[in-house]
Amino acid sequence: MTTTCVRCGAPADAFVCRRESRDLAAALTIAAGHVEDAGPVIARQARYGTGGGGDGDQLPGDLTAADRLAPIARALGHWVAVVARATGRAPRWRAMAGPPCPVGVTCPHSTCASIRRRVAGPPLALQAAWLSQRVDALRSHPEAKRAFGELHAACDDLERLVDRPADKELVGVCDCGKVLYAREGWTVIQCPLPTCKLVWHVERSRDILREHLGDKLVTATEAAHLMAYMDSDRTQDNLRKLIAARVKSGLIVAHGEIVEEPDDAELKLAEQEARDPAPKVTPTYRFGEVAAAIAAVPRRNREGAAA
Numbered sequence: 001m002t003t004t005c006v007r008c009g010a011p012a013d014a015f016v017c018r019r020e021s022r023d024l025a026a027a028l029t030i031a032a033g034h035v036e037d038a039g040p041v042i043a044r045q046a047r048y049g050t051g052g053g054g055d056g057d058q059l060p061g062d063l064t065a066a067d068r069l070a071p072i073a074r075a076l077g078h079w080v081a082v083v084a085r086a087t088g089r090a091p092r093w094r095a096m097a098g099p100p101c102p103v104g105v106t107c108p109h110s111t112c113a114s115i116r117r118r119v120a121g122p123p124l125a126l127q128a129a130w131l132s133q134r135v136d137a138l139r140s141h142p143e144a145k146r147a148f149g150e151l152h153a154a155c156d157d158l159e160r161l162v163d164r165p166a167d168k169e170l171v172g173v174c175d176c177g178k179v180l181y182a183r184e185g186w187t188v189i190q191c192p193l194p195t196c197k198l199v200w201h202v203e204r205s206r207d208i209l210r211e212h213l214g215d216k217l218v219t220a221t222e223a224a225h226l227m228a229y230m231d232s233d234r235t236q237d238n239l240r241k242l243i244a245a246r247v248k249s250g251l252i253v254a255h256g257e258i259v260e261e262p263d264d265a266e267l268k269l270a271e272q273e274a275r276d277p278a279p280k281v282t283p284t285y286r287f288g289e290v291a292a293a294i295a296a297v298p299r300r301n302r303e304g305a306a307a
Helices: 018-046 065-087 110-117 123-132 135-139 144-163 202-214 220-230 236-249 264-272 287-295
Strands: 169-173 179-182 188-190 199-201 256-260 280-286
Touching: 018 123, 018 135, 018 144, 018 220, 018 264, 065 123, 065 135, 065 144, 123 135, 135 144, 144 236, 169 202, 179 188, 188 202, 199 202, 202 287, 220 236, 220 280, 220 287, 236 287, 280 287
Parallel strands: none
Antiparallel strands: 169 179, 188 199, 256 280
């Protein structure tokens, strides 16, 4: 087995290092939360056109939302099957534990409705959540490099599909928690939730968002997630690599850390090595400094992992 991570080159006790494994687990957890919006997005796109034949029946863009969701579902389904075979543990879909979001019983989220009804959530969400708890099995798999690449791509594609329309830009977050977007030229935006409908000034909201985020301490994964909303040309995976390269070179400096209990992999390794398990330590960075460092990366190099 390799002694260096096949994704970032760091020392590793498996094909993929623990930091990359935590990043994928976080991405899969976020993806599970995004799935609830995939159905409404597909429904909205399917209603475009007049239904009378001819050009009116054509959907906008090169791909429909359903077309874009299909490869995401295939990727998740494939790696669920791989992990199930490798571990001998087939997934069992259970009722969602909750809690539901703070909006209340009138919120439109299908996952919240599932929690209140005590029934299993959308299958794709359950697959993502199941995989997020079994990343250790993937990082030790001979096809780990392919698995991590395909699953990160699936998470990024799902986020783009349901959370950031291609023709809109991030404005901010409503008081109810809904992420707000606006098209170029819009001066005001209304929260789309029928239970809220608050109206926001676009530029003022953006300024408040930037000011609020500037000094906020975030992990590299959180920074990549936030920046992916603001930068339509870069995926979370690309941003994670750009951030990691600048942390390694000293251009981005940590200002704190999050110390957590050892994960299962560390507990197992510590037992094998007859030592005390080390806590999981994740550095935190000022979002404004991270954003400034990434903004300085020339656009022509944006596809490079460490441009």
